[in-house]
Amino acid sequence: ETGVTQTPRHLVMGMTNKKSLKCEQHLGHNAMYWYKQSAKKPLELMFVYNFKEQTENNSVPSRFSPECPNSSHLFLHLHTLQPEDSALYLCASSQAPNDGYTFGSGTRLTVV
């Protein structure tokens, strides 16, 4: 395995469901990120972890809950989402905060 791996690739969930997105990086990077990408909007930073410590929460609703057990793994726990949360969720990593990123392939989330 190389690069940044995200699972699942696609997810459809109801508003009452609980699901988790997983991200794993094999690059030895120290910083990991969650981004949301919606049509007609710039990439939205959600969370930043550096050396597995959260350094940024960009005013994200509490229905999104990140977890970073170590520098290689990042999770995004989803609970009682809204249809407007449907988007592409991207994980990324970098050697240091705001160095060039390597992105995972993303999870296309649809909330019904």
Next chain:
Amino acid sequence: QKEVEQNSGPLSVPEGAIASLNCTYSDRGSQSFFWYRQYSGKSPELIMFIYSNGDKEDGRFTAQLNKASQYVSLLIRDSQPSDSATYLCAVTGDAGNNRKLIWGLGTSLAVNP
């Protein structure tokens, strides 16, 4: 509000031509500048970064930075149909903004055979 602006396009160029993509930014304290390529249905991929005024070349790609005028551009020489994608410009904010990465909306490039 810190902003990064790009012409959404689509920018259409014939195969073999030079494609010129432009990006302006509002934060005069910005220090790092990145270009990412995103194919339809895929995630962004870093193709160039530049920190100093002037040109930086990597293969068919050249990034140009002018901090005084607050713009950064990406030139793609000998454009190929495989270059057809959306190109995202990203800029780090100043230290007071915790050097957050600020993203443009992207420019769609179509290279016609």
